[in-house]
Amino acid sequence: MSQARRMGITVDMRNPEWFETMEAPDSRTGSYRVMTDEGEANLRWLIRAERRNNIKWYSRITLPLLQALVAVIGALIGLVAILKK
Secondary structure, three states, X not given: OHHHHHHOOOOOOOOOOOEEEEEOOOOOOOEEEEEOHHHXXXXXXXXXXXXXXXXXXXXXXXXXXXXXXXXXHHHHXXXXXXXXX
């Protein structure tokens, strides 16, 4: 849950498919909500999808920059080779 919050994924605590209400063994504390297996699987899927989107975004930014850097380095090597002759 904390990882989902850090990534900005909202989780509806009232969704009956994701959470179920359990009675506490101590009657003073009342009831609490527990995530179901289906809810955990869906949350893991959402976290993986968010990670994939982040990786795609960073690769769209970094790959063109690396290509430009390699081109500039190649041009500098070419200039040095021409000037040494």
